[in-house]
Amino acid sequence: MILQTNGLSKTYASGTGCTDISLEIEKGRVFGLLGPNGAGKSTFVKMVVGLLRPDAGSGTLFGKPIGHPESRRKLGYLPELFRFQEWLTGEEVLRYHAGLCGVTRHESKSAAFEARIKEVLRLSGLNERGLNRVRHYSKGMQQRLGLACALLMDPEFIILDEPSSALDPIGRYEVRTLLGRLRAEGRTVFLNTHLLEDVEAVCDDVAFLHQGKLRAVGPMRQLLRSGTSWEIAVSGWLPELEAELASQLLPGMSVKPAQEAADGSAVLHVAARGREQLGFMNRLLMEEGVTVYEVRPVQDRLEQWFLAMSGETREQGGGSE
Numbered sequence: 001m002i003l004q005t006n007g008l009s010k011t012y013a014s015g016t017g018c019t020d021i022s023l024e025i026e027k028g029r030v031f032g033l034l035g036p037n038g039a040g041k042s043t044f045v046k047m048v049v050g051l052l053r054p055d056a057g058s059g060t061l062f063g064k065p066i067g068h069p070e071s072r073r074k075l076g077y078l079p080e081l082f083r084f085q086e087w088l089t090g091e092e093v094l095r096y097h098a099g100l101c102g103v104t105r106h107e108s109k110s111a112a113f114e115a116r117i118k119e120v121l122r123l124s125g126l127n128e129r130g131l132n133r134v135r136h137y138s139k140g141m142q143q144r145l146g147l148a149c150a151l152l153m154d155p156e157f158i159i160l161d162e163p164s165s166a167l168d169p170i171g172r173y174e175v176r177t178l179l180g181r182l183r184a185e186g187r188t189v190f191l192n193t194h195l196l197e198d199v200e201a202v203c204d205d206v207a208f209l210h211q212g213k214l215r216a217v218g219p220m221r222q223l224l225r226s227g228t229s230w231e232i233a234v235s236g237w238l239p240e241l242e243a244e245l246a247s248q249l250l251p252g253m254s255v256k257p258a259q260e261a262a263d264g265s266a267v268l269h270v271a272a273r274g275r276e277q278l279g280f281m282n283r284l285l286m287e288e289g290v291t292v293y294e295v296r297p298v299q300d301r302l303e304q305w306f307l308a309m310s311g312e313t314r315e316q317g318g319g320s321e
């Protein structure tokens with residue numbers, strides 16, 4: 001286990017923060033923490049990396065208590081709000097970070113370290129801009145430099161707090177590709193993001209935080225409920241059957257042809273509350289002389305899940321952020 005937290009809590013004077021967060025992140029997984037603005041995602045991350053002291057709860061990183069310098073040795077971190085010394089060049093910022101990680105001046109000037117700097121500049125998309133001063137960087141370039149800093153020491157666990165917030169669509173695509181690469185290398189990644197397409201594309205596990213509380217956590221494919229709609233491939237379909245079936249459906253059910261062909265083959269989009277209703281639909285189709293030859297569950301999109309979770313928890317919480 002790379003990270004394990006037990007009831008981590010931090011309440012600011014304002015009464016907000018996050019409460020009772022228990023999570024486990026296994027080696028080699030890409031974990032996405034989702035939640036609306038102000039949900040407490042950055043607060044959680046800051047406790048994990050040792051920037052904030054929890055009010056209650058505990059956790060371990062690489063088996064060492066969080067907050068202990070030893071727990072951070074194999075960690076790379078990109079904070080949400082990054083600021084660099086604007087009078088330094090990108091390469092100087094990287095060397096300064098290396099120094100903070102215990103690399104001596106002499107080592108940081110070695111050919112091997114020089115090559116590492118070039119490598120992380122390339123990975124983060126800054127390429128030959130490393131010799132320019134940060135003052136001349138755009139916001140997106142500064143975020144890329146933050147990514148380069150997070151990768152510099154070849155970390156096993158990389159925590160990225162909104163890594164694409166300042167990036168244009170190409171930059172976001174590049175970060176997504178980079179995340180895929182880190183995962184392929186067997187590294188563990190923790191991602192705080194609002195970009196659901198990033199989570200959908202790269203995350204193995206996902207957690208949902210709302211008003212400081214963890215509302216759901218688990219493998220992404222399991223959390224995205226796949227029990228409410230199906231695609232049913234049939235033969236013997238006639239267009240008039242749509243109205244005919246509609247008059248016999250139970251509450252919560254619907255049927256709509258997604259594809260129809262002149263030979264009677266069709267793909268029907270069916271909404272049903274669970275398997276019993278799906279069985280009922282199957283029976284209706286058979287009674288109408290339609291042959292079912294394939295039933296496929298339709299995966300909910302993460303966006304629908306996010307909205308559903310925010311909606312449900314808003315109702316429970318009685319208000320919005």
Ligand SMILES: Nc1ncnc2c1ncn2[C@@H]1O[C@H](COP(=O)(O)OP(=O)(O)OP(=O)(O)O)[C@@H](O)[C@H]1O
Pocket residue numbers: 012013014016017018035036037038039040041042043044080
């Ligand atoms: N230093 C602080 N002092 C007081 N309140 C704070 C502090 N930092 C955060 N908060 C509050 O704690 C809550 C959680 O903030 P946090 O930044 O952790 O949320 P988040 O989920 O990361 O939000 P976002 O997605 O907008 O970055 C918010 O209501 C925020 O206003």
